[in-house]
Amino acid sequence: MELNRRNFVKNSAIAASVAAFSPNVLLAATRPAKEKLGVALVGLGYYSRDLLAPALLKTQHCELKGIVTGSPEKIPVWQEKYGISDKNVYNYQNYEEIANNPDIDVIYVVLPPSMHREYTVRGAGTGKHIWCEKPMAPSVTDCQAMIDACNKNKVSLAIGYRCQHDPNIQAYRQVVKDQRFGKVKMVNSAAGYFETRTDHWKQKKAMGGGVMGDMGVYAIQGARMATGEEPISVKAHLSTTRPDIYHEVEETATYVLEFPSGAMATCQSSFGVNMNHLQVNYEKGWLKMEPQTGYGGNRGSMSDGTEIYTPVDRQQPLQLDNDALAILNKKPYLAPGEEGLRDIRVVEAVLKSGAKGGCEVKL
Numbered sequence: 001m002e003l004n005r006r007n008f009v010k011n012s013a014i015a016a017s018v019a020a021f022s023p024n025v026l027l028a029a030t031r032p033a034k035e036k037l038g039v040a041l042v043g044l045g046y047y048s049r050d051l052l053a054p055a056l057l058k059t060q061h062c063e064l065k066g067i068v069t070g071s072p073e074k075i076p077v078w079q080e081k082y083g084i085s086d087k088n089v090y091n092y093q094n095y096e097e098i099a100n101n102p103d104i105d106v107i108y109v110v111l112p113p114s115m116h117r118e119y120t121v122r123g124a125g126t127g128k129h130i131w132c133e134k135p136m137a138p139s140v141t142d143c144q145a146m147i148d149a150c151n152k153n154k155v156s157l158a159i160g161y162r163c164q165h166d167p168n169i170q171a172y173r174q175v176v177k178d179q180r181f182g183k184v185k186m187v188n189s190a191a192g193y194f195e196t197r198t199d200h201w202k203q204k205k206a207m208g209g210g211v212m213g214d215m216g217v218y219a220i221q222g223a224r225m226a227t228g229e230e231p232i233s234v235k236a237h238l239s240t241t242r243p244d245i246y247h248e249v250e251e252t253a254t255y256v257l258e259f260p261s262g263a264m265a266t267c268q269s270s271f272g273v274n275m276n277h278l279q280v281n282y283e284k285g286w287l288k289m290e291p292q293t294g295y296g297g298n299r300g301s302m303s304d305g306t307e308i309y310t311p312v313d314r315q316q317p318l319q320l321d322n323d324a325l326a327i328l329n330k331k332p333y334l335a336p337g338e339e340g341l342r343d344i345r346v347v348e349a350v351l352k353s354g355a356k357g358g359c360e361v362k363l
Contacts, residue, residue, distance in 0.1 A: 111206025
């Protein structure tokens with residue numbers, strides 16, 4: 001009987017130990033308090049209305065719970081379409097009251113770039129995590145203030161670089177990491193479209209307009225991700241074919257980036273020309289992406305015959321879910337605030353070089 005009792009105790013202890021490390025118990029111990037994060041969109045213009053809000057309906061780890069708007073006429077439309085309760089509707093004056101709303105975990109700032117700093121800093125003060133649309137802000141000073149505010153309030157900051165979440169972009173970045181074709185020698189990165197609007201923030205300097213902050217960031221991202229490095233110098237030329245529209249800001253920018261390894265990148269960004277491609281020439285081959293920044297996914301090919309293509313409906317649901325999982329699992333973002341700052345540092349250098357007739361600007 002004593003032997004049987006000892007065996008029972010021993011076997012019970014083993015069983016308890018195994019149970020303690022079983023997948024279900026481990027999952028219960030590490031499962032986040034919330035399975036879905038509530039998101040409030042700040043600014044209900046085109047990008048929120050036509051892209052982010054529909055994308056949030058397709059996500060698994062976050063959902064649209066609130067809105068912040070200065071246009072009262074939009075409120076009933078959004079409430080009816082997305083089931084947003086009265087208590088989750090805010091304006092720009094009572095914005096800080098989000099701090100007291102447990103339904104909202106994340107504030108997504110989708111305003112003209114000149115407003116990103118203010119609403120990120122104010123949003124960070126509510127204790128909610130911040131997602132901010134690109135371009136991050138008009139200046140490096142603004143970007144740093146946004147990062148500092150989020151750090152001070154112990155909240156995270158992500159920038160809405162949807163393309164970094166595209167599996168096709170991730171695949172071409174892996175080619176660089178693996179040095180599949182040796183070192184990068186030359187890059188050409190272009191992003192542009194013909195902008196038909198004539199009275200938009202993109203044409204207004206005070207609102208953070210100009211092609212460099214918008215399409216320029218895509219071209220810069222292409223060059224930076226293709227080399228895996230940060231540029232050390234810039235030479236740029238700025239121009240416009242529609243001076244009646246683009247008299248405050250640049251319509252087109254052409255610029256050359258030099259990288260520490262010796263790799264060079266020629267980049268083009270425009271509101272007057274349709275272009276969307278990336279070519280990377282290595283020591284022993286090449287890689288092409290066309291498009292490289294499309295909403296519906298991107299496509300590539302390599303000199304060894306390999307195709308890069310995973311079907312993607314839209315990158316926004318991927319971006320939203322990845323960023324939500326980063327918060328829930330306490331993991332780093334793919335595109336944190338520091339990533340946005342790196343691009344704006346290059347944007348500032350391009351504009352400085354262009355204003356000085358294309359002279360070299362060191363970074």
